[in-house]
Amino acid sequence: MASLETPPDPDGIYDARGEVPLARPITQGDVFRGVDIPGFDESVPAVIITQHPCSMRAGSRLRERIMVSAVRPRQTIHSKDWQGNASAMLLPNLLEDSKDYQADFRDSGSVKTIELSRASRIASLTNYGVQVLHQRNIYYHTRLTVDIKTLAETYDPIATEIELQYDWVESALNSKDDVALSDETLKAISVAEKEFGDYLDANDSALRKGLQNSISRADVRRQVRREMMNRYGE
Amino acid sequence: MVEITETLRDPAQGTAGSSLTGYSAVETSQTTAPMLVRAGLLRTQVDALGQDVASVHQEIRDDDLAQRAAAKGRNGVPSLLTELAVGRGMAWADIARLTGVSVSAVRKWRASQAASAEHRLALARLAAFLDLLEEYAIEDPAQWMEMRLPLPPGYVITPIDMYHRGDVTALLEYASLRRSAEQMLDEIDDRWRDRRSEFQSYDAPDGAKAIRIRERSE
Numbered sequence: 053m054a055s056l057e058t059p060p061d062p063d064g065i066y067d068a069r070g071e072v073p074l075a076r077p078i079t080q081g082d083v084f085r086g087v088d089i090p091g092f093d094e095s096v097p098a099v100i101i102t103q104h105p106c107s108m109r110a111g112s113r114l115r116e117r118i119m120v121s122a123v124r125p126r127q128t129i130h131s132k133d134w135q136g137n138a139s140a141m142l143l144p145n146l147l148e149d150s151k152d153y154q155a156d157f158r159d160s161g162s163v164k165t166i167e168l169s170r171a172s173r174i175a176s177l178t179n180y181g182v183q184v185l186h187q188r189n190i191y192y193h194t195r196l197t198v199d200i201k202t203l204a205e206t207y208d209p210i211a212t213e214i215e216l217q218y219d220w221v222e223s224a225l226n227s228k229d230d231v232a233l234s235d236e237t238l239k240a241i242s243v244a245e246k247e248f249g250d251y252l253d254a255n256d257s258a259l260r261k262g263l264q265n266s267i268s269r270a271d272v273r274r275q276v277r278r279e280m281m282n283r284y285g286e
Numbered sequence: 287m288v289e290i291t292e293t294l295r296d297p298a299q300g301t302a303g304s305s306l307t308g309y310s311a312v313e314t315s316q317t318t319a320p321m322l323v324r325a326g327l328l329r330t331q332v333d334a335l336g337q338d339v340a341s342v343h344q345e346i347r348d349d350d351l352a353q354r355a356a357a358k359g360r361n362g363v364p365s366l367l368t369e370l371a372v373g374r375g376m377a378w379a380d381i382a383r384l385t386g387v388s389v390s391a392v393r394k395w396r397a398s399q400a401a402s403a404e405h406r407l408a409l410a411r412l413a414a415f416l417d418l419l420e421e422y423a424i425e426d427p428a429q430w431m432e433m434r435l436p437l438p439p440g441y442v443i444t445p446i447d448m449y450h451r452g453d454v455t456a457l458l459e460y461a462s463l464r465r466s467a468e469q470m471l472d473e474i475d476d477r478w479r480d481r482r483s484e485f486q487s488y489d490a491p492d493g494a495k496a497i498r499i500r501e502r503s504e
Contacts, residue, residue: 054484067389106494178389179379198497201442202485206495208432215378222393264495270375270428277372 054199056191057184058134062144065181069148072173074233074241075222077214078114079105081177081185083123083146084168089161098123098174099163100141100155102189105210111260112217112249114165122159126152139192141185146175155185157192170241171233179204179211209263213252216276220248223284251279340464344455351454354414355407363401366409367392374416374428384412384449415454422461435460435467440482440500443471 059065068076080101087099099120101108108118121141129144129152140154147153177185183203191197224244225237252260259275262268314322358366370376382389385408395401401409419427431445448457448470456474459465471478483500490496 064388073393198485199483202483202487202497205434205442206487206497209495211379212377219378261493264489264493266432266434267429269377269432270426272375273377273428274372274375277375281372 054197056135056138056197057187057200058131059180059184062129065143065177065184066146067176067178067181069146069175072170072176073218073222074170074237075218075225076176077112077217077221077245078165078168078170078173079176079182079214080108081182082168082173083143083175084120084172085174086172087120087163087167089120089122089159089163091161092122092159096122096124096159098153100143100185101168102141102155102157102160102185104186105214109210111253112213112245116165117162118165118168119160120163120168121155121157123153123155126154128152129154138188141188143175157189170238179207182211183207208266208269212263212269212273213260216273217245217248219277220244220251220280223280227284247283251276344459347458348455351411351414351418351458354417355411358414358417359407359410361410363395363406363409364398366406366413367396369413370409370416370428374413375426376428376431380432380446381409381412384446385409412449415449418458419461422458422463424461430461435471437467437471439486440484441478442483442487443467443478 072082078101080103083098083100085098088095089099100123101118102121103119108115123143123146126140126142129142133142137154139157141157143153143155145152180200183200186203186207187198187200221241221244224247225240252263259272262272361369367381370381371378378389378392382392385392385405387405391401391405395405416427416431419430424430431449433444435441435443435445435448437443445457445461448454448460451474453470453474456465456470460467460470465473485497486500487495487497
């Protein structure tokens with residue numbers, strides 16, 4: 053019988069904290085500062101994207117609005133807390149300042165995607181971290197505990213697409229002289245993301261369809277990475 | 287078989303024996319009996335020898351993998367990463383997991399940040415392992431590593447999981463068709479059957495993966 057996941061190493065849920073690489077696609081589990089949730093009287097310190105990447109993306113582009121939950125400081129998180137706190141995603145040491153936070157699923161809302169800027173992104177989760185978030189979110193809404201292995205298997209296709217999009221944009225940016233945060237860099241990211249989406253969708257979306265099957269996923273990676281090297285060099 | 291029949295036939299042994307009253311057991315002939323004993327002994331010796339040979343084979347194979355890894359380790363980290371990610375098609379997340387580091391660490395290595403000797407060897411070992419799989423007629427080793435093992439419904443275990451657990455020797459036994467997936471798991475984890483999922487991943491009508499509760503009959 054599955055139970056809510058207790059991460060053996062809480063640091064293992066984070067892919068980046070503090071400064072998140074600009075090339076990393078905006079996706080589920082990303083944490084942003086300075087975003088207000090419509091309908092809330094008070095500002096919240098941060099928000100986290102809770103929406104599944106399959107439903108927040110149209111191809112490789114983001115939809116106009118995305119679901120987020122409020123992130124606030126909380127008391128120290130202990131190992132046993134992962135089995136409770138069913139209405140929250142626990143975010144221990146979120147900013148690497150030894151303070152713990154939680155995302156409260158009860159305080160959720162839809163925000164304009166344009167407000168979730170890369171400049172205000174302060175953390176992102178690993179695939180495992182996203183699965184923990186997803187498991188807790190499902191449990192909060194349905195009282196159903198889905199095991200992490202099944203969540204991971206279902207998440208693999210979109211995780212692969214996000215990883216390849218990250219590689220693609222990183223390569224596109226690396227081929228330029230200046231990759232500091234600027235309007236020009238953000239525009240270059242947007243262009244690269246569109247090119248990536250177009251490449252996946254070519255030939256009746258053969259590559260995108262290939263992502264859905266573990267038998268063809270390695271081959272899709274090879275093709276996409278070779279194409280990246282052809283376009284942008286090493 | 288003869289011995290068992292003899293025991294059951296003995297009325298002193300209880301009801302089982304008495305229920306067989308009236309049957310006459312055929313005993314082993316005097317010429318066959320010593321051959322039977324000898325054949326049994328030989329079989330025991332062959333079994334023991336088979337275990338010894340398997341053990342020696344595994345040791346040599348482990349040594350072979352270590353030597354291949356050492357040779358691969360002469361390549362630089364960027365070269366190893368290119369081989370694994372571009373040549374083989376592995377996910378960065380899996381490369382990171384199987385070398386015991388974070389994905390962001392692997393991305394930093396790609397950006398020419400130095401990796402420790404230990405991590406460089408872990409990358410080389412993974413690359414050598416994939417080479418070895420190819421020699422076992424596995425056409426696309428990276429693909430094979432992320433495919434589910436052929437297990438009854440409800441068990442989601444991949445070769446990547448096995449490698450991550452450190453069960454490389456067992457995985458090579460499976461890859462070389464000397465063990466079935468279930469035999470391999472039985473030998474290394476007697477509780478793996480306890481971890482059956484009640485859910486299953488399936489292809490939803492929109493073309494993406496979704497989750498549903500597994501049918502009771504499965």
